[in-house]
Amino acid sequence: MPTIHINFEQSDLQPTSINAEEGYTILEAVLLNDIHLNHNCGGVCACTTCHIYVEQGDDLIEEISEKEEDYIDRAINPRLESRLACQCLLLEDEGEISIVIPDQSGIIGHEH
């Protein structure tokens, strides 16, 4: 199982690590572990609310598509390591991935 290490920009949230399974997306993995990450479009690459930073292990997830890049350009504070969590399909059954979840408090969320 790949391990996903999660840091948060929000200072009141503690870093944590979760185990995930190949074939799931990072969005699905964090939601299954009751970690809050907005996903207003329902995970179909049609918003920017699931924006994360992948700081390690990007070789373990599906490559970025042009459509995803277009949406990332509209995200808050995009960086080279920006991804949309709903598009980060886990390709390997082992390894370490480190992500940062941006501050969710400014995003008007829609729980699914």
Ligand code: FES
């Ligand atoms: S949930 Fe909308 S792009 Fe990921």
